[in-house]
Amino acid sequence: MRPTKPVLRQPSGDPLVGERYEVEVGPVAHGGHCVARHEGRVLFVRHALPGERVIAQVTDGTTTSRFLRADAVEVLEAAKERIEAPCPFSGPGKCGGCDWQHVTPGGQRKLKGSVLTEQLAKLAGLTPEEAHWDGSVEPVGGKLQAGEVPAWRTRVQYAVDEDGAIGLRKHRSHDIQPIDRCLIAAPGVTELGIESRDWTGVAAVDAIAASGSSDRQVILRPRPGEQLPLVELDRETSIARIDEQDLFHRVHGRTFVRERAAGRTWRVSNGGFWQIHPEAPDTLVDAVLSGLDPQWGENALDLYCGVGLFAGALAERVGEDGAVLGIESGKQAVADARHNLAALENVRIECDKVETLLPRTGITSTDLIVLDPPRAGAGRDTVAHLCSLSARRIAYVACDPAALSRDLAFFREGGYRPVSLRAFDLFPMTHHFECVAILEPIAGRQ
DSSP: OOOOOOOOOOOOSOBOTTOEEEEEEEEEETTTEEEEEETTEEEEEETOOTTOEEEEEEEEOBTTOSEEEEEEEEEEEOOTTBOOOSSTTOSTTSBSSOSOTTBOHHHHHHHHHHHHHHHIIIIIOOOTTTTTOOSOEEESSSOOOTTOOOOOBSEEEEEEOTTSOEEEEBTTSSOEEEOSOOTTBOHHHHTTOGGGSOOTTEEEEEEEEOSSSOOEEEEEEEOTTOOOOOOOOSSOOEEEEEOTTOOEEEEESOSEEEEEETTEEEEEETTOOOOSSTTHHHHHHHHHHHHHOOOTTOEEEEESOTTTHHHHHHHHHHOTTSEEEEEESOHHHHHHHHHHTTTOTTEEEEESOHHHHGGGSOOOOOSEEEEOOOTTOOOHHHHHHHHTTTOSEEEEEESOHHHHHHHHHHHHHTTEEEEEEEEEEOSTTSSOOEEEEEEEEOTTOO
16 A cells, blocks of 8 residues: 655644743743743743743744744843853754753753653652652763863764755754854864865764774765765764665775773664763663662663663673573664674673564563663553563663653553662753663562
8 A cells, every 4th residue: 555645734823933922931841941821821932941031932833822832032030040051053043952051050950850850740650759869960970160061972963054064953943053163062073173174965964983992983964866075074084874765885984983881892883872971871881780789690681772781781790690681673783782792692682673572582580671762762561561570670771751750650550669760961951861760579569
């Protein structure tokens, strides 16, 4: 059957884009904006802070919309956490990458903590105390002073306009904000000199600067029908391109970078997933291991295992008398994981979707489980299956507080409760953060 073409519905009502309202700003909401109201209608306002009085300019919505999106274009009464954004490309109508350049580092972490508190209550029915969370979002890499911007992003996805100028996407838009430097880009990315080049004929440029090695990689996506330009960068760099079928092709150098974490070197190919904060892998591995406390001879599952980061750490702790099974759906990530962990005889990596393969393994019980699902979470059915395996402890690594909270509710249905929850500020200047929840069986429910 020929697939039907989706019907794009035009918004009803008269457009309100450009309208300005004076509003009192309410609490922060998940997604990098705050909640305000005008004449009974909800506005999600970016570039504002709770407690402020601002002029909000509508960026999306009509007279019949349930809510409006807006930017704070003028601050009438400022919150004490507000500072001048250090980046000249941050602000209303500009780059959409950093949500909170206008907030002190401590204020950013408080906002993230408020979001996690709200999501836990709304979707999991848990207070911070019931989740065994101290309410803090832990800084990583040392505390920052107001106005200081950490250069933490080891991978940057640039967009290129039709004239070959490099930039970053604006918020909820295909439009491009031209830039000459990204302040949160790691030094290894900045040293490539990408912002100073003419990228005519290219639609996107991904820059990768590995942590713990000198490997650098640039991945180019040419515009349809255009020839790949000759690329000369300021550092020795591997170069690849992605074609119109999303296939990866080597142009020069290696097809992978070597990352260093958890006492091991990791091959990550074709721009595959790896945590982009240089301290994130070790931070998360330490949190998982301290929460699970793996014992010699135990069996463990590493679900959505990527290139094998947690599987490798678990394998060393459970030893030759234990065993670790990793499951990952990405074929290249599986190849990398098998390469990375080839010296560990107690690890097996299988390629398939977790929800498809796990029921077919025949595994009816295990001691430990680590899951690091995609942003949407694991979901009710997968969580129910995990609960049936009677694991002693489960570590849930989450990049989205809403998905984590939904899945924590499903775990409670299956007889598991959080005994520890930690949050880490691994994405400074943005609304994103990472969590590690440790779960144990509820007494009398197993």
